Amino acid sequence: MSFLQFRIHPSQHPEFVDEALMVAGALSVSFIDAADDPVLEPGPGETPLWAQTVVLGLFDPTVKVDEVETVLRTLVPDGAALQIDTELIEDRDWVRAWLVHWEPLRFGRRLWVTPEEKRGQIPADANAVIMTLDPGLAFGTGTHPTTALCLEWLDGQDLAGKTVIDYGCGSGILAIAALLLGAERVICVDIDPQALTATQQNAATNGVAARIETCLPEAFSAAPANFVLANILAGPLQTLAPTLCEHLKPGGRLVLAGLLDRQAEALHEVYAPYLTFESDVSKDGWTRIAGQRLQN
Numbered sequence: 001m002s003f004l005q006f007r008i009h010p011s012q013h014p015e016f017v018d019e020a021l022m023v024a025g026a027l028s029v030s031f032i033d034a035a036d037d038p039v040l041e042p043g044p045g046e047t048p049l050w051a052q053t054v055v056l057g058l059f060d061p062t063v064k065v066d067e068v069e070t071v072l073r074t075l076v077p078d079g080a081a082l083q084i085d086t087e088l089i090e091d092r093d094w095v096r097a098w099l100v101h102w103e104p105l106r107f108g109r110r111l112w113v114t115p116e117e118k119r120g121q122i123p124a125d126a127n128a129v130i131m132t133l134d135p136g137l138a139f140g141t142g143t144h145p146t147t148a149l150c151l152e153w154l155d156g157q158d159l160a161g162k163t164v165i166d167y168g169c170g171s172g173i174l175a176i177a178a179l180l181l182g183a184e185r186v187i188c189v190d191i192d193p194q195a196l197t198a199t200q201q202n203a204a205t206n207g208v209a210a211r212i213e214t215c216l217p218e219a220f221s222a223a224p225a226n227f228v229l230a231n232i233l234a235g236p237l238q239t240l241a242p243t244l245c246e247h248l249k250p251g252g253r254l255v256l257a258g259l260l261d262r263q264a265e266a267l268h269e270v271y272a273p274y275l276t277f278e279s280d281v282s283k284d285g286w287t288r289i290a291g292q293r294l295q296n
């Protein structure tokens with residue numbers, strides 16, 4: 001099936017463009033950044049837009065372009081000045097298109113992450129630990145520096161028989177890696193039910209579903225673990241410091257990621273009462289902090 005895409009260039013009122021497109025019968029509306037202006041850490045309950053936002057609306061290809069444009073120019077406060085482009089978008093198998101560009105990735109010495117179709121590309125190695133991960137509901141394939149930093153760290157740990165907490169599990173990639181690397185049990189926590197579903201699905205694909213538990217934060221009451229993983233954002237990491245450390249056994253190890261290099265110092269200050277730190281590791285502007293829980 002094809003779609004007619006309306007592309008509305010930066011407007012002073014993207015939220016009105018969204019509403020106008022839906023009134024005109026759009027099948028879906030999305031926002032993209034018109035410039036390099038990332039929104040890295042919105043506050044709780046906030047849904048900020050970029051300073052220059054492009055709005056995309058998908059319609060049935062039989063829609064009348066002039067009628068949609070009339071709705072936009074009538075309902076949007078700066079409608080008369082809007083730049084509106086249209087393009088016919090052919091339907092594609094987006095999973096297949098994605099697979100063309102993603103090759104198996106190695107983290108540390110043993111750990112590989114690969115889509116199922118490309119397992120055969122991994123070099124023969126009796127020590128290789130291979131995770132199968134295909135695109136799904138939640139973020140996390142190992143391509144982002146924060147995820148890569150955590151996977152590399154996990155590959156170097158002795159996880160045999162250990163209990164692990166993955167707080168902010170996303171796709172479950174860190175939890176599944178820990179299990180494949182020898183952990184006995186992992187408790188996964190996330191605020192997004194879709195992330196928990198994705199984690200369960202990915203765990204089943206990798207044959208570790210029986211050793212993984214998932215829950216929302218309000219249901220989280222796990223006993224102290226040997227390892228705690230938290231790849232989220234700097235703000236929540238600061239707020240969660242007492243909770244994360246409370247669930248870490250004395251001598252247990254904690255890894256934090258999802259923070260920019262410039263945010264590392266503040267995180268060190270918050271976690272200093274609980275941990276002795278390893279050396280930080282930076283990758284493409286992102287920092288990984290790891291440490292060991294103090295005995296007291």
